[in-house]
Amino acid sequence: ETGVTQTPRHLVMGMTNKKSLKCEQHLGHNAMYWYKQSAKKPLELMFVYNFKEQTENNSVPSRFSPECPNSSHLFLHLHTLQPEDSALYLCASSQYPGQGALIDTEAFFGQGTRLTVV
Amino acid sequence: GQQVMQIPQYQHVQEGEDFTTYCNSSTTLSNIQWYKQRPGGHPVFLIQLVKSGEVKKQKRLTFQFGEAKKNSSLHITATQTTDVGTYFCAGRASNYQLIWGAGTKLIIKP
Numbered sequence: 001e002t003g004v005t006q007t008p009r010h011l012v013m014g015m016t017n018k019k020s021l022k023c024e025q026h027l028g029h030n031a032m033y034w035y036k037q038s039a040k041k042p043l044e045l046m047f048v049y050n051f052k053e054q055t056e057n058n059s060v061p062s063r064f065s066p067e068c069p070n071s072s073h074l075f076l077h078l079h080t081l082q083p084e085d086s087a088l089y090l091c092a093s094s095q096y097p098g099q100g101a102l103i104d105t106e107a108f109f110g111q112g113t114r115l116t117v118v
Numbered sequence: 119g120q121q122v123m124q125i126p127q128y129q130h131v132q133e134g135e136d137f138t139t140y141c142n143s144s145t146t147l148s149n150i151q152w153y154k155q156r157p158g159g160h161p162v163f164l165i166q167l168v169k170s171g172e173v174k175k176q177k178r179l180t181f182q183f184g185e186a187k188k189n190s191s192l193h194i195t196a197t198q199t200t201d202v203g204t205y206f207c208a209g210r211a212s213n214y215q216l217i218w219g220a221g222t223k224l225i226i227k228p
Contacts, residue, residue: 106163
């Protein structure tokens, strides 16, 4: 148990479906992240939220839509996905020390959602 | 763009042999973190290096941060089956982006 909980653990969806992934952290952190992990790109940062504001969007297609209603919850809304979007989606949280700080705090990862698009 | 190259992609070793993975950044890093991901698991933080030339040890694991703060290595002495997994480095760039290496998978030969 890392303090970061992701649901569901497994998801199979059709290309025309709409689904959402949920992440909840109980660590009091102020930064949350979505990562995609597949055989092609082992760990790919998708979105970063600091203090509920999105600060990074690494050229992610619009069929992925993040939402961060508060510092403890993060969602990834999915619609009209493609089979190549099948991957493990990992959520992580950390305490953002402020821009310019030399020292980071460690990131805690959830167990991930294994997504299969059929 | 800024990149962190991590090599090798895979390393097969006999149990008891040593293992090393290297990360090289195209730019100077503020710090570098190392994570381990067991098969079927999620990345777990191992350590952070901040200072130029820093060396840290955790039992059989030795972590180094280069003098120019552009490269780092993780060395495991006398590998054990519990060391199996993928080791990732993640470097904090000057624009505050966190850049991940592609990971090195440690495989113990049967």
